[in-house]
Amino acid sequence: MLLHILNRSPATSEVYRQALAAMGPDDRLLLIEDGVQGALKGLVGRFGDVRGRLLALEEDLAARGLEPLCDDSVVRVDVEGFVTLTEEARKTVSWF
Amino acid sequence: MLLHILNRSPATSEVYRQALAAMGPDDRLLLIEDGVQGALKGLVGRFGDVRGRLLALEEDLAARGLEPLCDDSVVRVDVEGFVTLTEEARKTVSWF
């Protein structure tokens, strides 16, 4: 399992497509910074069958007031959970 | 007539959509820097009915080796032509 990290919003950047293209079937995708916009109900569909392996950084959702708008399918983790994810993943790949 | 200036490639950035949305029917769009990728035959279709009012900066095409790949519908201007365009336009709006 690899952990992919995305910090751009799928609303205005196509970078999320690169992350999706590079992901294997067990890989996880963590949304951070402006990337957490991807967790919104209106945008989460862009991530297709990654749902279930799609996570978002709690602190970045909270700072933006986006927690109430976050789709239920997105797993929320705090920064300690972020570290745990990197422990579990063989390596990380960042997309920005 | 307003001159809109775009420096991002439509291949990876959605910013070109913002430029198109803000353009009036007489406005012109000048592609500079990485934006000149939009002049490629494969991408020029993204600009829809702006064709004819779509320009690209010659020096930026040349530095990237893209001149031979540039679509015939795109008007090429050098930096002096860029200045002339700003003279003719009532104002400029930059998209990046």
Added chain:
Amino acid sequence: MRYGILLMGAPYSSQAAHSALRFARAVAGRGHRLEAVFFYHEGVHNAARLAAPPQDEPHLVDGWAALSADHGVPLQVCIAAALRRGLLDEREAARHGKQGHSVEPPFELTGLGQLVDLGLRCDRLVTFGP
């Protein structure tokens, strides 16, 4: 015509500074008056006096200074954007109790009001973003 330039891209990281400098030269070459170049956002890094690019690459900081000398163009750097990014002239360094400075003339630290004034006073303001 009276022109102003707003530059918001850092040198080397993006092409914005190269484009802006070249456009500025062309504006002056066409006989227009370039009233000022305003450096905002990451554009403030164009004022970094210690920049030491490789000798076979253009030196943008020196390029702006030469433009200023040749055509009397003020180089105005947003003070708020500059301070947080480590760009201080001697006066601001003293005011913040720092030894040394990273901005020197012809670059001048100034307020955002200068940008608004420039944009509304000039016939044309052209923005170069990163």
Added chain:
Amino acid sequence: MRYGILLMGAPYSSQAAHSALRFARAVAGRGHRLEAVFFYHEGVHNAARLAAPPQDEPHLVDGWAALSADHGVPLQVCIAAALRRGLLDEREAARHGKQGHSVEPPFELTGLGQLVDLGLRCDRLVTFGP
């Protein structure tokens, strides 16, 4: 585990530095060994010793220095990326004939080889981009 962090975003312009610093603290808090933070691309601006952000905002340069002091983490700045962006320590300033310097310990200018070494030596390298 042994961790490395690669930071390529400038402070204030992007959130990358905030995210990286917070992640670094969490890594150390979990008992891992953070072998180094490597600053590349616009990330080199994190080493700007003259940075003077508003007092009600986090001071990232000081934040990195505190992390280094608390956990013995080397702060390695790519020398090639730094020089062209105006970030010089005393030695490089002398070598380039410049008065003054903009980088000081615990930040150290070093070569890209350190990044390769860090990435392949550590169990995990995490990149924070702008």
Added chain:
Amino acid sequence: MENDEEQDVAGDLLVILRHGPHGSSWLREGLDAALVAAAFGRRVTLLFMGEGVTALVPGQQRGPLGQKGTAPTLEMLEMYDIDSLLVEAEALSRLGLDGDELMLSPRRVEAAALPGLTACHSLVLTF
């Protein structure tokens, strides 16, 4: 051309804000430019476009390292007499946001009205 010039009536400055809070300094630096222009007596219009519409989401907080964010600045807009606040309708629908719940009750702008907006201000700054 004459006719064209007469369109410059709706305001001095249009500031287009295309980035959300916290992720970059674009939003803050754009707002600062708008506030300064207003303080100098200029008529300013703010257009929240694309990701910028998330600047208006209620319930924003300080960042985990204590970053202020931009919500407090937004609350100052009225004090500076910036009351022309517009939000791109298409961006709201793309993000799945409900315009009614936004801070500051901005006016929705449909796509067809955007070109008129850029045309009718003396100066347009994009952030």
Added chain:
Amino acid sequence: MENDEEQDVAGDLLVILRHGPHGSSWLREGLDAALVAAAFGRRVTLLFMGEGVTALVPGQQRGPLGQKGTAPTLEMLEMYDIDSLLVEAEALSRLGLDGDELMLSPRRVEAAALPGLTACHSLVLTF
């Protein structure tokens, strides 16, 4: 997990280059990292992805202010024994580029092969 680890065989470092020449320093800084790794004896794979494929367009020139660009650096790759050069097929077709005319004759990688690439290198750096 065991099996998973064994995928780390194709190389030490995968450098993903996603930006074209001249527009930013990403391409140059990514290439520099690859060259240094190769000089240190590491097995390096370069993947040109998205806009990065334009780095391989022939006929590139210095910029109008004398900027070097990255074409001369690309020609050094062979000297450093970097011969694993890959280009994203989907990006070529999106940009309308003909892969046969590219510098350095990179090998096309179809979308389905990308996950395997990130999995089989010890370290992946994106630029």
